[in-house]
Amino acid sequence: MKPTLVLVGRPNVGKSTLFNRLTRTRDALVADMPGLTRDRHYGIGRGGSKAYLVVDTGGFEPLAKEGIVAEMARQAESAIAEADALLFIVDGRVGLTPHDKQIAERLRRSGRPVFLAVNKGEGMNRALISAEFHELACGEPYVISAAHGEGVKNLLELVLDSFPDAVEEDDDAHGPKVAIVGRPNVGKSTLINALLGEDRVIAFDMPGTTRDAIAVPFERNGRQYTLIDTAGLRRRGKVFEAIEKFSVIKTLQAVEQANVVVLVLDASQDISDQDAHIGGFALEAGRALVIAVNKWDDVDEYRRERVKVDIARKLQFLSFARFHYISALQGAGIGSLLKSVDAAYAAAMVKLPTPKLTRVLESALARQQPPRHGVFRPKLRYAHQGGQNPPIVVIHGNALDHVPDAYKRYLEHSFMEAFKLQGTPMRIEFRSTSNPFAKDD
Numbered sequence: 001m002k003p004t005l006v007l008v009g010r011p012n013v014g015k016s017t018l019f020n021r022l023t024r025t026r027d028a029l030v031a032d033m034p035g036l037t038r039d040r041h042y043g044i045g046r047g048g049s050k051a052y053l054v055v056d057t058g059g060f061e062p063l064a065k066e067g068i069v070a071e072m073a074r075q076a077e078s079a080i081a082e083a084d085a086l087l088f089i090v091d092g093r094v095g096l097t098p099h100d101k102q103i104a105e106r107l108r109r110s111g112r113p114v115f116l117a118v119n120k121g122e123g124m125n126r127a128l129i130s131a132e133f134h135e136l137a138c139g140e141p142y143v144i145s146a147a148h149g150e151g152v153k154n155l156l157e158l159v160l161d162s163f164p165d166a167v168e169e170d171d172d173a174h175g176p177k178v179a180i181v182g183r184p185n186v187g188k189s190t191l192i193n194a195l196l197g198e199d200r201v202i203a204f205d206m207p208g209t210t211r212d213a214i215a216v217p218f219e220r221n222g223r224q225y226t227l228i229d230t231a232g233l234r235r236r237g238k239v240f241e242a243i244e245k246f247s248v249i250k251t252l253q254a255v256e257q258a259n260v261v262v263l264v265l266d267a268s269q270d271i272s273d274q275d276a277h278i279g280g281f282a283l284e285a286g287r288a289l290v291i292a293v294n295k296w297d298d299v300d301e302y303r304r305e306r307v308k309v310d311i312a313r314k315l316q317f318l319s320f321a322r323f324h325y326i327s328a329l330q331g332a333g334i335g336s337l338l339k340s341v342d343a344a345y346a347a348a349m350v351k352l353p354t355p356k357l358t359r360v361l362e363s364a365l366a367r368q369q370p371p372r373h374g375v376f377r378p379k380l381r382y383a384h385q386g387g388q389n390p391p392i393v394v395i396h397g398n399a400l401d402h403v404p405d406a407y408k409r410y411l412e413h414s415f416m417e418a419f420k421l422q423g424t425p426m427r428i429e430f431r432s433t434s435n436p437f438a439k440d441d
Helices: 015-023 067-082 098-109 126-136 152-160 188-197 248-257 273-284 301-314 334-348 354-367 405-418
Strands: 004-008 041-044 053-056 085-091 114-119 141-143 177-181 214-220 223-229 260-266 288-294 322-325 379-387 392-398 427-432
Touching: 004 015, 004 067, 015 041, 015 053, 015 085, 015 114, 015 152, 053 248, 067 248, 085 098, 085 126, 085 152, 098 126, 114 126, 114 152, 126 141, 141 152, 177 188, 177 248, 188 214, 188 223, 188 260, 188 288, 188 334, 248 273, 260 273, 260 334, 273 288, 288 334, 322 334, 354 379, 354 405, 392 405, 405 427
Parallel strands: 004 053, 004 085, 085 114, 114 141, 177 223, 177 260, 260 288, 288 322, 392 427
Antiparallel strands: 041 053, 214 223, 379 392
């Protein structure tokens, strides 16, 4: 399980700058929904010795009682409650403020590990600017520069060192791990109840999962599955409660845990940016994906056509996934949905023989060569499998750094078509052979 690091601090101390450095992207998920502020970002951490999730919260004012500031504080409180570690960011150039003291008091009471980062310390005497922040009683102040990267890596390694290495689980022990994700009120709990309530043999909580994303082994049609529920299943007696507690953090953790993600959409509502964000996160994480358009029985033909057009326009990047139009309440379409889950899992875990991969590569090259780069054309020589979930194809050759993205997508399509893979993304990695006769500069 990837730990979740939450960035907390007052406004304008550099939280978002640090977030962008840790994720190495500005394309973070944004929770733009009722009750979730626009400046709360979620992403996959990159660059550390261990994998992790990172959350950027809005400016935190613990004593705020009303208005947007109070709403931002409420969302920060939610993130703090679900954090595995807190990065408390302060401004080294401004110095210690009463606002910092209020936040420090709240963080000390959270029971979460707190790491104090004194930001904007570039070009300054580290010992001098960190001295006054000992007063916050949040441990050793670490001077960093989020903008320039100074001290960030050392602080990150210190934070990650407190978490154990991830342990690989045997996927065959409880079958495919399936995460049910989606916005509130789209019918996630109804779908979960339909899965667990029909021909159910086993339904119990599995210890060792996250605080709120609960793993529930169950059996259907003689096949074992492990359901990762983001709606908050807890005890056996609570299995059939329709709980729609939404948390982006829980959703991201569930996606990371899963082999297959079932994204639930609501046919009675337009496809939202948040639907696309969740699907995009599953794609970025390399997870197999099945999309369930729920409440199909509640809408007329005009609405159905509109939904399909909306999906084609906003979710075109998820075209590798199978779409199912279901009614979780009536149990309609559940069987075919699980068949697609099985197929997506099989595609994600497929073993691709090296000889056939290389033959498919040669066939793709015969149909279309990669474009030249200057006077040279990249040479793609052979391919082998480099991983599963998602399938990774490693291609060796010369000058592969110059293969354009469009040709890379052409190769992905060629491999997926040749091996009849559907429901999973594919990754292609290029490894260029160094020229032993190249002169050193």
